[in-house]
Amino acid sequence: MTGFLRRLKRLNYRHYIAIGITLGFIAIAVFRFPYAFTRLLESIRDFGLSIAYYFDELFNNGGKAFNPTVNEVSKVSLPSMLGITDSYDDFKLKWQTYWTFFTNETIFNGYMQEISNVLYEIAKWLLILLPLLILFYLLFKRYFDNQNNKYNVDSKAVKGFRWLETNVYLPVNRFIRQFLDFLNKYKAYKIIWIVTWVYAFNFITILIEAFAYYFYLVASFDLLHIYRQVYKLSVDLSAVVEFIPLWGWLIIAYIILCIIRKNIAISRLNHFERRNRGFINERPIVYMLCGTMGTKKTTTITDMALSQEVMFRNKAFERILENDIKFPYFPWIVLENEVKRCMEYHEIYNLATCRKYVAKKKSRWLKSKRRDKIFNYEFEKYGIKHNDKLKIEDVWDVIENYVQLYFIYIIESSLLISNYAIRTDNLLADIGNFPMWNTGFFKRDSRLIDAYSRHSHILDFDSLRLGRKLIENNKYADSFEFGVVVLTEIGKERGNNLELMEKKKKDDLPNQKNDLFNYWLKMVRHSATVDNFPFVKVITDEQRPASWGADARDLCDIVTIVTNSEQMLAMPFFFVSELLHSFFFSKFEELYYTYRYNRSDNTLPMYLFKIFIAKFHKFYQGKYNLYGYSVSKVKVEAGTQDGKKKYSNYYLSNKKIYSKRFSTDCFSDYFMAKSLRSNYGINDLPEYETEKANINELLEQNSYFMNDLLLGLFNLPQPPTDD
Amino acid sequence: MKIVKNVIKLLIAILIALIIGYFFYVGGKV
Numbered sequence: 001m002t003g004f005l006r007r008l009k010r011l012n013y014r015h016y017i018a019i020g021i022t023l024g025f026i027a028i029a030v031f032r033f034p035y036a037f038t039r040l041l042e043s044i045r046d047f048g049l050s051i052a053y054y055f056d057e058l059f060n061n062g063g064k065a066f067n068p069t070v071n072e073v074s075k076v077s078l079p080s081m082l083g084i085t086d087s088y089d090d091f092k093l094k095w096q097t098y099w100t101f102f103t104n105e106t107i108f109n110g111y112m113q114e115i116s117n118v119l120y121e122i123a124k125w126l127l128i129l130l131p132l133l134i135l136f137y138l139l140f141k142r143y144f145d146n147q148n149n150k151y152n153v154d155s156k157a158v159k160g161f162r163w164l165e166t167n168v169y170l171p172v173n174r175f176i177r178q179f180l181d182f183l184n185k186y187k188a189y190k191i192i193w194i195v196t197w198v199y200a201f202n203f204i205t206i207l208i209e210a211f212a213y214y215f216y217l218v219a220s221f222d223l224l225h226i227y228r229q230v231y232k233l234s235v236d237l238s239a240v241v242e243f244i245p246l247w248g249w250l251i252i253a254y255i256i257l258c259i260i261r262k263n264i265a266i267s268r269l270n271h272f273e274r275r276n277r278g279f280i281n282e283r284p285i286v287y288m289l290c291g292t293m294g295t296k297k298t299t300t301i302t303d304m305a306l307s308q309e310v311m312f313r314n315k316a317f318e319r320i321l322e323n324d325i326k327f328p329y330f331p332w333i334v335l336e337n338e339v340k341r342c343m344e345y346h347e348i349y350n351l352a353t354c355r356k357y358v359a360k361k362k363s364r365w366l367k368s369k370r371r372d373k374i375f376n377y378e379f380e381k382y383g384i385k386h387n388d389k390l391k392i393e394d395v396w397d398v399i400e401n402y403v404q405l406y407f408i409y410i411i412e413s414s415l416l417i418s419n420y421a422i423r424t425d426n427l428l429a430d431i432g433n434f435p436m437w438n439t440g441f442f443k444r445d446s447r448l449i450d451a452y453s454r455h456s457h458i459l460d461f462d463s464l465r466l467g468r469k470l471i472e473n474n475k476y477a478d479s480f481e482f483g484v485v486v487l488t489e490i491g492k493e494r495g496n497n498l499e500l501m502e503k504k505k506k507d508d509l510p511n512q513k514n515d516l517f518n519y520w521l522k523m524v525r526h527s528a529t530v531d532n533f534p535f536v537k538v539i540t541d542e543q544r545p546a547s548w549g550a551d552a553r554d555l556c557d558i559v560t561i562v563t564n565s566e567q568m569l570a571m572p573f574f575f576v577s578e579l580l581h582s583f584f585f586s587k588f589e590e591l592y593y594t595y596r597y598n599r600s601d602n603t604l605p606m607y608l609f610k611i612f613i614a615k616f617h618k619f620y621q622g623k624y625n626l627y628g629y630s631v632s633k634v635k636v637e638a639g640t641q642d643g644k645k646k647y648s649n650y651y652l653s654n655k656k657i658y659s660k661r662f663s664t665d666c667f668s669d670y671f672m673a674k675s676l677r678s679n680y681g682i683n684d685l686p687e688y689e690t691e692k693a694n695i696n697e698l699l700e701q702n703s704y705f706m707n708d709l710l711l712g713l714f715n716l717p718q719p720p721t722d723d
Numbered sequence: 724m725k726i727v728k729n730v731i732k733l734l735i736a737i738l739i740a741l742i743i744g745y746f747f748y749v750g751g752k753v
Binding site: 094097098101102107108110111114115575576578579582 | 753
């Protein structure tokens with residue numbers, strides 16, 4: 001006994017609370033819903049008899065042995081809802097009366113009277129509230145008149161509030177959080193609670209009755225009694241409808257609205273994503289995005305690259321299936337496991353080694369045609385040729401395609417190779433069989449992204465040069481085969497014909513003319529084609545198309561960003577929050593900085609107002625970050641710039657592209673180092689003395705133009721030129 | 724412009740709520 005007591009003492013005290021709640025719920029279920037048990041028994045009886053009737057009808061004597069009770073009215077006297085009576089004739093009468101009343105002028109006037117009564121009530125409250133608001137406003141204004149420099153000094157009220165926060169709010173909050181964690185750990189409590197309420201609200205009864213009627217209906221085809229089922233349903237549902245008060249239903253309605261609008265938002269964002277993918281698919285292997293500064297060029301190419309990566313995975317997956325079913329009896333899992341093993345041992349690390357691996361396996365099989373030499377495939381039984389009505393394919397050709405596609409599919413690192421960093425967050429789920437990618441962009445938890453994110457590969461430009469390379473014997477020089485190559489500011493890297501005039505093909509040093517980058521660009525699909533599909537895309541951006549030499553640019557489509565729309569929300573039914581936010585936030589902005597200008601202490605009204613605004617703004621901003629998007633109007637033309645221009649829309653979803661995807665100032669580290677070398681900042685720069693610059697000030701500009709003018713003015717010799 | 728749109732949406736929502744309310748009101752009179 002003492003041991004038992006000791007164990008009880010050691011028991012987490014939350015168990016007592018949870019048991020107390022459980023007993024409370026059970027007591028409510030028993031005493032507040034006494035009919036639930038009878039209804040449950042009746043439903044089990046109905047179900048049993050319907051099942052018996054069903055089998056009797058099917059296999060025995062046409063259902064005469066059993067009398068199904070599913071159409072009988074319950075013995076318990078629960079009220080019905082919405083005027084649904086047990087007799088259909090009564091209901092018909094009420095239905096007709098309803099529509100007569102609907103168009104009745106007196107009834108309509110009565111409704112109008114009701115509305116005016118409600119408005120009158122609201123007006124009454126407003127009459128009481130308005131003076132209070134004015135009083136509050138005046139008190140609030142008083143704060144601004146008291147100017148002070150009491151830095152971060154709390155008023156008495158704030159101190160009291162902070163005390164309440166520390167001693168009441170935070171402990172309660174912590175307790176609730178810990179209790180929720182406790183409930184997640186001991187799931188039995190939650191399950192018991194759910195079962196209790198589901199029982200009390202007759203939901204179990206409704207489910208059993210539904211099955212009872214289903215089995216009765218499929219055996220009897222008795223559609224006449226459907227109304228009786230509607231009546232029984234309304235009776236059973238009345239338990240929950242009457243128990244939950246109006247405000248409870250309003251909260252439930254709001255929660256349902258939130259779920260619906262969230263789902264609509266996600267499906268709209270997915271729709272935009274599919275349209276974007278269609279746009280990218282229409283582009284050639286190389287294309288260039290242009291636009292002036294700040295038109296979201298790099299953002300857009302990053303977005304396109306992310307979509308393209310997913311499309312490559314999907315394409316590989318699609319083709320894997322195509323090849324799989326060419327030889328439906330082939331044990332692909334055996335091959336896949338071998339490929340995985342070879343990847344671990346770095347025997348397979350690119351497409352060429354995939355092909356080499358299959359060639360080696362094939363030659364071994366040709367020497368000795370045994371099952372174990374062809375991944376245990378029963379080739380004698382199922383054959384080694386596949387006729388697709390265009391050509392005859394050998395099983396080894398299909399294996400070669402399969403291995404390459406599988407390799408592309410299961411590489412866990414990103415398929416992006418770029419000259420700036422891009423974060424990718426595709427998830428590979430693998431329990432040792434066929435792995436599956438989760439490539440959704442819109443449902444990622446921002447708290448977890450650091451745990452599973454990968455980043456794009458560092459682009460070594462030498463790997464894109466077929467000719468001279470910057471580094472002799474560069475170990476990555478021949479590494480590029482397939483993937484999405486993302487090049488920002490391509491013109492600055494490659495230059496155009498004018499800029500490269502001085503550079504010669506026969507120069508000793510590597511340059512843009514002798515590195516054969518353009519040959520690579522023209523032939524890039526050759527290294528990346530698997531099963532007739534090129535797994536390569538080169539996406540570039542530059543401010544103006546002419547910055548990139550015509551030889552390369554002519555291969556591209558030039559996509560120019562014409563306009564960017566303002567932020568929009570894919571989630572509907574958000575207008576009330578929008579209105580409240582715009583009202584409160586603008587008021588807060590105005591008041592807060594007037595307050596900050598005048599005083600530095602903390603007073604309760606401003607403290608509370610700020611907390612409220614911070615929470616509301618977080619909610620509002622969170623919705624825009626999750627479901628916000630903007631539309632860019634883009635113009636597409638051929639790289640030769642002589643064809644027809646086509647206009648299209650491209651969608652940028654906030655959740656996809658602004659979730660730590662890339663740094664907009666991706667080259668800022670260079671400028672940071674440059675600025676750190678300086679001992680002067682903007683505050684140290686000399687200022688003009690008046691609104692008109694004097695000669696010395698003009699000289700201080702170190703401008704070519706000014707220098708020429710001033711040298712001419714004073715008849716000084718011009719500086720020597722290169723000529 | 725955004726505010727005007729949202730106010731219009733709010734007015735439409737109130738109108739729909741009043742219409743739905745009328746359905747229930749008539750139901751209560753039957």
